[in-house]
Every structure is written in structure tokens, then in C-alpha cells.
Amino acid sequence: MSEMSSIQDSLQSKLDQLECHFTWGIKKEDLVLMDILNRLEEQAKMGLGGEQGVARTHCSLGYVKFLLGRNEEVFTHLLKSETLIKENLGVNCDKTLIVTYGNFAWINYHMKNYTECESYLMKLQKINETCSSEPSSVSEMLGEKGWAYLKFSRKYYDKAIEVFQKAVELDPENSEWNAGYAKALFRTETGTLCTVDSPAIKQLERAIEIDPDDDASRVLLGVKLLFCSKKLMKDSEKLIETALNGSPEHPHVIRYVGKFFRNQGSVDRSIALLKKALEKSPNSGFIHHQLAMCYKTMKINLQKEKREVNRFEINIARKQCIYYLEKATSLKASFVIAMSELALQYGEKRDLPKAEELFAQTFKTAREKNDSLHVVHYYYAEFQQYSKRREDLAIRHYTECLKMSPHTSEGDRSAKKLKNIAQRYMKDDPGDWKANEILGLIYQIKGEMFGDTKSYAATSGNEEDDESLSNLCEINLKI
Template sequence: MSEMSSIQDSLQMKLDQLECHFTWDIKKDDVDLPNLLSRLKEQDELDLGREEGAARAQCSLGYVKFLLGLEDEALEHLLRSETLIKENLSENCEKTLIVTYGNLAWINYHMKNYTKCESYLMKLQKITETYPTESSSIPEVLGEKGWAYLKFSRKYYAKAAEVFQKAVELDPENSEWNAGYAITLYRTEDGTVDSPAIKQLRRAIEINPDDDVLRVLLGLKLMLCSKMLKNESEKLVETALNGSPEHPHVMRYVGIFFRDQGSVDSAIEMLNKASEISPNSCFIHHQLAMCYKTKKINLTRENRNKIEIDKARDKSIYHLEMATSQKASFIIAMSELALQYGEKRYLQKAEELFDLTFKTATEKNEHLQVVHLNYAQFQQYCNRCEDSAIEHYKTCLTMGPNTKEGTRSAWKLVKIAKGRIKCDPNDWKGHEILGLLYNIKGNIFNDSEGYADTLANDENGEFLNNLGELLSQ
């Protein structure tokens, strides 16, 4: 074995034991790197007055640039992170440097700067001698790890929640870790009034009353949980908007709140303002697209003229195209865009995009249920192919009967079955659909009658109506 090879092996053993982005099992294939790069740059700009957040953004940017093969730029970002920490975070500075030093050791190793790599390893050794606790149990390291998992991919949300929870247990009063834990739970829990997500949001706001992003997230979560909490929700959102009227994250969530409350035009106005600050945000473009879709639906129900309806649809398509151009694997937006292409009668374009969306969703194992639902609607309303629509609604339903998509598919199937049986009481496809729904949702009656007996005695359509009401809940 050559001397150089021996040095490399020795360094590799030490590097593998570090706590940093390079050892946290963040897989390149799990990350939408261009979109993440854009979001981290936005975070860096937003955190100019918060050195800790800016240092974290620079540290993550360094790893992203490494994944993109830009090692020199990666080194620049990591050195910038080190400088920010040293200049502005005198308290617990060494602990905060652990992740950045780990990344610097790794990047120098990959650049074959073995002397520099060894230098950072020695700095880390000195820190660990000062703080004999394992790095994996230091709150500052756990917090940085949690933020990395939260930022890099939704696939790591469960890991983020676990790491943030441990960080909060070790350092209960730290606003950064409490906020990270709250945001993670917000994204992963449906939530009830006493859910961990709502409790943690309240706790994080209690520790940092100036965090208006958390305040508006709590308002959104409370509104979803119970209409009885409407007054508190509105007050939280109003306070957040008054406190941070130009913060793009506050504005985007307030826009969602307005849309959920039926104030679509107010939502569009708010999201457009947010878009002026963050023009490359795929999140904002997607939310604007959904607002214009809602507006299109409302105009259709009001029997407004076709020009207004088409204009709303075109606006929605524009923002979906912007969202998918910013994030190439934005599966939900791709699926919605394909459906709206279908409504626009761009049928071939829609089919091609659906093919790509199915492929992407299957490869990433994400949002496949949403794609089946939208493709079913495309087949039913755009292609007028009911049999194909039924199959995709059934697939969507069986993938998750109690999800929002599963329930919508069930409701669509009920309507199709009722229509078929109304035309022909012996229609086998209609009966097959109801049998599937009955088996999945269970017996909705108090007695023990089976599906066949229930249907045979359903002269007034009570079974179908009750089933439809059940599945629409």
C-alpha cells in the first residue's frame, strides 16, 4: 500500500465519524438540487440580519454545490459559514462550528487538500475535548441536522422530527430548535386541537413571540382543525401580517389562509406581492395557480362569460408552467398542469405530461395517488373515457381510502355508479363499483345486511345516497 493511499484511508476513517452533511445519508437522488439551491439563496437573503440562519444557509449551500460538482464554490460557501459564525456568534461558537468544520474537512479531502483536511479534523478534536459529549448529542449539532433534513427533502421529514425532538429535549428554551420542530410537525401532521403540532407551534411562539411565520402557520392549522377556532385563527394571521407585512413566507401563508376562507381575490393579491419579492418561488407560483383554478371554478358556477373563465384558466396554467420550470420534479404541479392542458383541449400535450408525471412519481415514490386522481378526471371530463377514469379512480381509492384523494375518488365513483344504475338497474359495472366501495368503507348500516341484499331493497336509492354522504365527509 502506498503512503498516499494509507493517508487517505486514515483520513477516511476519521471523516466517517463526523457529524455533518456528508455523513447524514442525504442522497443526491432524493433532492431537487436546482430548487433547493434557489430556496437556500432566498433563505440566505432573508437571514442577512440573523447571522445564525445565514451561516446555516451558507453551510448547506456548500454541500449542495458539492453535490452539483462545484467544489471550489462549495469551499467558498463553507468558509463564509465559518466566518459568519466566528464574527457573530461568540457564545457556544465552537459547538456551532462542528458541522461547518466537518463539511470543510470533507470538501478538502475531496479536493485532495489533505493537509487542510487534517487541520480541520484537529480543530474538531480540540472542540470534542472541550465538550466531551458525543457530537451526535450536542443540541447545536442536532439542530443543524434537523434543519438539513427539513430543507433538503420531504423524504427526510420523519428524521427531521426525530432529531429536532431530541434537540429540544436537550435545550428546551432554544428558539431555533423549537421552531424547526414546530414546522416539521406542521408539515407531517393532519392535526387536531390538541395535536403535538399545535402544542409545539404554541410553545415555539411562546419562546419567540416575534416569529410571525410560526404565528400564521398556527392560524392555518387551527382553522383546519375546527371552525370554532376561527376568531383565534384570524387574529393570529392578522397579527402576523401586521408584524411582518413584507416577509415572503408570511405573505405566502396568509395568501393560503385567504384562499381557504373563500377570499380568492385577496389571496391572489397577497401572493402576487410575495412573488415580487421571491419571483422564482415554485411554491408561490403553485399557490397562485390553485387560486386561479378556484376562481375559474367559481366563475363557472356563477355562469359567467367564457372569456373570464378562460382568462382564469390561462393564468392558472401560466403559474403552473412557472412552478414546474423552477422545480422539474414538482409532481403535484405537473399533474395539475396536465389536467388543465386537457381542459384547454391540448389533449396530446396533456397525455405526454401525464406520462412524464407518472414516471417521475413512480421513480420517486411520491404523490402517485394524486396523479391517478387527476388522470382519472382527465379521462372522465376531457377524453370522455369513463371506463379508464373508473380504473384510475379505483386505483387512487385503494391506495389510500381515508386520504383527501381517496375520498374524492370514492365520491366520483359513487356519482358514476348512480348514473349507470339509473340508466340501467342491471349495469354490472355500477354494481361492481358499489361493491368495491362497500367493502372498503364497510357496512354503513347498523344491521348485518350484506351489500347485495341492501341494494336489492334500495328502492328509493337510500343506500346510494347514504354511501355518497358518507364518502363525501
């Protein structure tokens, strides 16, 4: 073995034991790098999270630049991170430098700067000697690790929860770790799992208790309460209003306030807020997607009016919806949910070949990324049911969605669609085998019993949800 190989092996062994982005299992294939780059650069530019938050952002940017092959730019971000930490914390900064120095050691190793790599390993060794615990149990490191998992990919949300929970246990009064823990729980609680005493709601309340100025957590709490129970409308509105008054320029606050108003029915107000947010974050796929959903809601509302003269308005709303979805998917190449919605809108517009092509691409992306495949099945089922009038294929894909994710919102909606289809079959023939097969499947997966055929037919109703009505109206009007 050559002397150089021996040095490399010795360094590699030490590097593998570090706590930093290079050792946290954040894989390039799980990431949409340009989307992450845009978001992190936006956060650094706007100074979100104060000096400590910006320092963490630059540390993460260094790792993203490494994954993009821009190794020389990595040092710029890591130096900025180190400078901000030292300026902010002074002599008490050692523990906060663990991740930054770990990244420094790794990038120098990759650049074959072995002397510099060894230098950073020695700095970390000195920090370790002053710590009363291992680096893996230092709250400052755990907090930064949690934020990295939260910002890089939804695939790491469960890891973010685990890490933030440990950080909060070690430092219960730390506002940043409590806020991160709350946000991670918020993002993972979906569908029927939401209750007014859910872990996310309790943790959001805790984050606000520790930091009364945390308007980002306040707006999430407002959205969450309304989602869980319409009876909490006044509480939700008060939280939303307080957050908006306290942080009228904060992009995260504006985004979720816009979503709140859309869900509440104030579409015009939501559009105004989201467009304001877009001025500050023009590369945000999230904001473009939310604007598209506003115009979709506007289109649905216009269709329900069933006025002959409003077809022009419907057409404009649909065009705006498609425009913002196309922008969202161009900014974030693997935005599966936006891609699915865009394909569905192409179907409504009667551009069936284009819709089929995009759905094929979306299925491929979802499978490659192992991301939201159940969502694609749901949208494709709607496309088959309302645009192509292939109810057999619709049933197949609603069923696939239900089997994959029974407790998500798409799983719930798939169950509802299947129930409605079964009920129509049973009107003609109460003993219809296909209808009973569908109901049996729903019972098997979700544990819901409907009683006998007559009681089910009497209680289930034959009303589709608003979204389905809009799809049906769209086809019938042939706009």
C-alpha cells in the first residue's frame, strides 16, 4: 500500500465518524438539487432565522454545491457559516461549529487537500475534548441536523422528527429546535390523522409559548386548527391575523396565510397575498402551485354558478391555473403533485394526448423518486373517470391509491369516489357483485361498515365532491 493510500484510509476512517451533511445519509438521488438551491439562496438572502439560521443555511448550501460539483464554491459558503457563528456567539461557539468544521474536513478530503483536512479534524478533536458528551448527543448539532433533514427532502421528515425530538429533550427551552420539531410534525400529519390534540398542534403551541414572536409557527397552528375542525374558525382567524400583522413581509407567513384564505373561500385575497409573496420569491414552486390552486378554486366556483355568460371567465381561470402549474413544474422538475394536477387540467381542456403524455412522465418520476405515487394514481383515476369516461380504469386507479395510502387525503377521497360509484351500481341492482366487491375492499382496508344495501344507499348520498363536480361540468360544457 502506498503512503498516499495509507493517509487516505486513515483520514476516511476519521471522517466517517463525524457529524455533518456528508455523513447524515442525505443522498443525491433523493433530492431536487436546483429547487433546494433556490430555496436556500432565497432564505440566506432574506436573512430568515437570524444570523444563526443564515449560518446553518450557508452550511447546507455548501453541501448542495458539492453535490452539484461546484467544489470551489463550497468553501465560500462554509467560510460564511463559520464567520457568522463566531460573530454571533463569540467564545461560546465551539459546539455550533461541529457541523461546519465537519463539512470543511470532508470537502478538503475530496479536493485532496489532506493537510487542511487533518487540520479540521484536529479542531473537531479539541471541541470534542471540551464537550461532556459525544457529538451525536450535542443539541446544537442535532438541531442543525434536524433542519437539514427538514429542508432537503420530504423523505427525511421522519428523521427530522426523531432528531428534533432528541434536541428538544436535551435543550427544552431552545426556540429554534422547538419550532423545527413543530414544523416537522406539521408536515407529516395528514389526512384523518389530524385531531385538535395532535402532536403537531401541541408542539406548535409549545413553540409559540417559548417564542411569542414566532409567527411562522403561529400561522401553521392557525391552518392546522381549521383543518382539524371548522368549529375552531375564530381561533384560526385570530392566529392568522396576528401572524400577518406581526410578520407582513415574511414569505412563509404570507404563503400559508394565502393558503388559509383560499381554503376559507377568500380566493381573491389569497391570490393578492401569494402574488405579493411571489415578488420576493419568484423561484418558489410552492407559491406558483398555491396560485394555481387558487385559480382552480375560482374556476370551480364559476362552474357551480352554471351561467352561460361566465364561460369566458371559466376559460381565463383555467388558463391561469395551467400557467402557474407549468411555472411550478418548470421550477421544480419532479414536483409530482403539481405535475399530476397539470395533467388533469390538460384533460379538462380536452388535450388528451398531452395529458396522457404528462401522466406517463409523472408516473415514471414518482416511481423513480419513490415519491407520492398514490397521488398520481388518484389524479389519473379522475382523468379516466371525467375526461376519458373510462370508469373501469378509474376504479382500478382509485383502488391502487386506496391500497397504497388509505389514511392520506387522497386515500380518503378515493374511498369516497369508490363508494359513490358502488352506490350508482346498487341503485339498478342491489346485489351487483362489482358494487359489493368495492364496498368489501373499502371495509377491508379502512374498516368501515356500511350495513345492508338499502341503508347504505339511503345514507351515502349521490353527491360528488366539488372537485368532481367541476370536472364533470367541464366535460359537459365542452368549453
